[in-house]
Amino acid sequence: GDSVTQMEGPVTLSEEACLTINCTYTATGYPSLFWYVQYPGEGLQLLLKATKADDKGSNKGFEATYRKETTSFHLEKGSVQVSDSAVYFCALKDGGSQGNLIFGKGTKLSVKP
Amino acid sequence: GAGVSQSPRYKVAKRGQDVALRCDPISGHVSLFWYQQALGQGPEFLTYFQNEAQLDKSGLPSDRFFAERPEGSVSTLKIQRTQQEDSAVYLCASSLTVVEVTYGYTFGSGTRLTVV
Numbered sequence: 414g415d416s417v418t419q420m421e422g423p424v425t426l427s428e429e430a431c432l433t434i435n436c437t438y439t440a441t442g443y444p445s446l447f448w449y450v451q452y453p454g455e456g457l458q459l460l461l462k463a464t465k466a467d468d469k470g471s472n473k474g475f476e477a478t479y480r481k482e483t484t485s486f487h488l489e490k491g492s493v494q495v496s497d498s499a500v501y502f503c504a505l506k507d508g509g510s511q512g513n514l515i516f517g518k519g520t521k522l523s524v525k526p
Numbered sequence: 527g528a529g530v531s532q533s534p535r536y537k538v539a540k541r542g543q544d545v546a547l548r549c550d551p552i553s554g555h556v557s558l559f560w561y562q563q564a565l566g567q568g569p570e571f572l573t574y575f576q577n578e579a580q581l582d583k584s585g586l587p588s589d590r591f592f593a594e595r596p597e598g599s600v601s602t603l604k605i606q607r608t609q610q611e612d613s614a615v616y617l618c619a620s621s622l623t624v625v626e627v628t629y630g631y632t633f634g635s636g637t638r639l640t641v642v
Contacts, residue, residue, distance in 0.1 A: 417568075449633075456530075456635040457569070457617065502568050512557060512621070512631075513582065516568030 415440045419503045419517035426493055426524050434488040434520045436477075436503035444505040446470075446479055446486040447514065451500045460488075460501070493524045528552075530634035532618050538640045539608045547603045547637045549618030557631065560593055560603050561617040569617055575601060608641045615639070 420435040438444065448460040448470070461470030466481035475490045486503060503517040531550040539545050551558050557576055561569035562585075571585040577598035586593070590609075595601040605612055615638045621631035 457619075457633040459631075504568075513559060513571035513574055513585070514561075514569070516570070518566070518568050 415444070415505060415507050415515050417503050417505055417515055417517040419501075419520055421518075421520070422500075423521040423523060426522070428495055428524055428526050429492045430524075432488070432490040432493045432497075432522065434501055434503075434522070436486045436488065436517060438484050438486065438503075438505050440484075440505055440507055442507050444507050446477070447504040447506070448475070448477055448486070448488050449502040449504060449516075451502065451519070453499070457502065493522070495524045495526055498522055498524045530618055530620055530632050532616075532634040532637050534637060535635070536638050536640075538642060541609060541641055542607050543641075544604065544606045545608055545639065547605075547616050547639070549601045549603070549620075549634060551599065551601070551618070551620030552622075552632060553599075555620035555622050555632075556598075557621045557623070558595060558601050559619045559631070560601070561619065562587075563615040563617055563636070565614070572603070572616075605639075608639075610641050613639055613641045 416439045418437050445464045447462045449457045450460045451457050461472040463470040463479035469478045477486050477488045500519045500521045502519045504514040533548045559574050560572040563569040573593045574582040575595040590606045592604045615636040617636045619631045619633045
C-alpha cells in the first residue's frame with residue numbers, strides 16, 4: 414500500500430542554519446504531496462503542497478519540490494528561526510482515494526537562538 | 527465557526543468506559559475526516575464522511591469504534607469499552623468540497639484521550 418517515509422528526528426539547529434527534512438513516498442497512482450506543521454499545543458496546519466510532478470510548493474520561506482523520478486518531496490529552508498520549532502509531517506493523498514491522507518511519522522525540529 | 531472545533535480537549539477514561547468525542551467542522555464543509563495520532567507517530571486515517579454519508583470506515587481499528595454525522599455537520603466518534611491502546615489524540619479535519627481535499631484540509635486541535 415501507499416506509504417510515506419521521513420527522516421527520523423529530533424533535529425536541532427542553530428538559528429539561521431539551513432534545514433532539509435527528507436521525505437520519500439510509495440504510491441500506486443499519482444499522489445498529491447503535502448507538508449503539515451504542528452506547533453507546540455496546536456493542531457496540524459498545512460504548510461505547503463504540490464499536486465503534480467516538478468511542482469514546487471512554498472510558504473513562509475519553506476520549499477519542497479515534487480520529484481517523481483526519486484519519489485521524494487524534501488522540505489527545505491535556507492535560514493531557520495526559533496519560531497520554526499515544531500513537528501513537521503510529510504503526507505500524501507493518492508489520486509484514487511476518497512481523500513484520506515497518509516502521513517509520515519513526523520520530524521521534530523528544535524531551533525536554538 | 528472560524529475553524530474546526532473539537533471537544534473535549536482532554537479526556538481521561540477508565541478502562542472499559544465508553545467515550546464520545548465531538549467534532550464541529552467549519553460551517554458548510556462537505557467532507558469530514560477522523561484520524562488517530564498515537565504518541566510520537568503521524569496521524570492515521572479512521573473514517574470519512576461526505577455530508578451525512580460515511581463513505582469509508584476502513585481505518586476504524588475495531589467494532590468498538592463508531593462514528594456518525596447524522597445531519598451532515600457535527601460528527602461524533604464513539605469508543606466503547608475503552609482499552610489502554612486507545613490512548614491517543616483524535617483529530618478531526620474538514621474541507622469545503624470533495625475536490626478541495628486534493629489541496630489539503632483544515633484540522634482541529636484534537637482530543638487527547640488517556641485510558642487508565
